[in-house]
Amino acid sequence: MWKSVILILCVIQYAHSATNPPCPKIKQTGQCLGLPKTDKCQTNSECGLYEMCCPKECGKECTSKRKSGICPTFTDKPLSFCSVARIGSGCGGNDDDCSGTKKCCPDICGSRQCKEPAPKDRPECPSFPKNIPCFVYQHDCSHEKECPQGQICCGVTCGIGCAKPVKPNPPKPRQGVCPPVPKDDPNVCNLVDVRYDCDTDSDCTERNKKCCGTPCGGRACTSPIKGDRTGCPPCSNSQPSTGCPACIQYQQLCNSDKECNRGHLCCFNPSCGTSCKRTYGR
Incomplete structure (x- = not known):
């Protein structure tokens, strides 16, 4: 009984189409050159639920509104x-x-x-x-x-x-710090095909990689920094120091420099984890 009720609610809620996408561009192949155009439809009401009436090379036809799947998310630019x-x-x-x-x-x-x-x-x-x-x-x-x-x-x-979106349980980040991303060059970003391979670390099939930002706003599974880096307190030896103390529990408090305040870096400590530190030597 309850399955039927949910099914009916599902159909009622999602049967109406959202904003229709525009018709696809007409691909000129020359197959109708010199022949009269023949329309197979005039309005969307003559097509299926997830089709629309669009002009094609040889006349109007019922065309699928969308291919299967959902577009990946992206981070917009200022x-x-x-x-x-x-x-x-x-x-x-x-x-x-x-x-x-x-x-x-x-x-x-x-x-x-x-x-x-x-x-x-x-x-x-x-x-x-x-x-x-x-x-x-x-x-x-x-x-x-x-x-x-x-x-x-x-x-x-x-x-x-x-x-309606829900607040997700944040996935547990993997150890290490994402490599710094160079400043975007608009002239380069206009030419490259930006990839969005992941949203969180758990999307990376190789367990030793993290989901990190890449140039031009993309995201990719990347090998993280798990050692000393320029600007961070040295932590390569096993002896604790003022800038690199020993800790009982590992905590991942940052994943990249973007999560830190200006003048700070996301630094790795094998004992404590990652945290934002003022640029070493200042």
């Missing part, structure tokens, strides 16, 4: 960076603009780029029952920009839909 970078979009807003399984996803500076879908839900997504039979697979969003304000795009009982 206006001062975007005004110099002039980053252009690699797709027009529809997943069919991208090859293979890639989706047209929001990216830094208001651009859109073709990206592989995220391998799993964001940590802020609530959990939904998954063992309930579904008659229809919903796909109401690809990213939070297609959701009402205050909601994010998540996997739900019967597919993918918008949901």
Whole structure:
């Protein structure tokens, strides 16, 4: 009984489509050159629930709104960076603009780029029952920009839909400090394909790596610093010192320099863990 009730609520809540993406760009192949165009639809109401009527090379056709999956998250750049970078979009807003399984996803500076879908839900997504039979697979969003304000795009009982985020339990960080990231060069960031391979350390399959920031706002699984570094108190020997005391319990109090105040570095102590220290020698 309760399964039927949840199923009905699921269909009611997620059956309506969120903001429709724009139609894909028309690909000119020449197959209809000189022939009259034939429309197979006129309005979206003539297409399936997750299709829309779009112009194609040979006339209007019912087109899938979205490819399967959710776009990966990204860290946007400040206006001062975007005004110099002039980053252009690699797709027009529809997943069919991208090859293979890639989706047209929001990216830094208001651009859109073709990206592989995220391998799993964001940590802020609530959990939904998954063992309930579904008659229809919903796909109401690809990213939070297609959701009402205050909601994010998540996997739900019967597919993918918008949901209110929850405060996740913070995953336990792995030992070590992420290497420092050089200052972004807008001219370089405009040319490279920024990768977003992870959100947390637990996303890294190699257990000796951490999820760290990379140039141009990306994230990747990286070998952390687990020893002395310039600017931190030396801790390579086993003897405790003023700058590098001995501790009973290891604590990971920072993961990168970005988590520390100005003039401080995230330093590693094999005995105590990581913590923000004033730049050594000042």
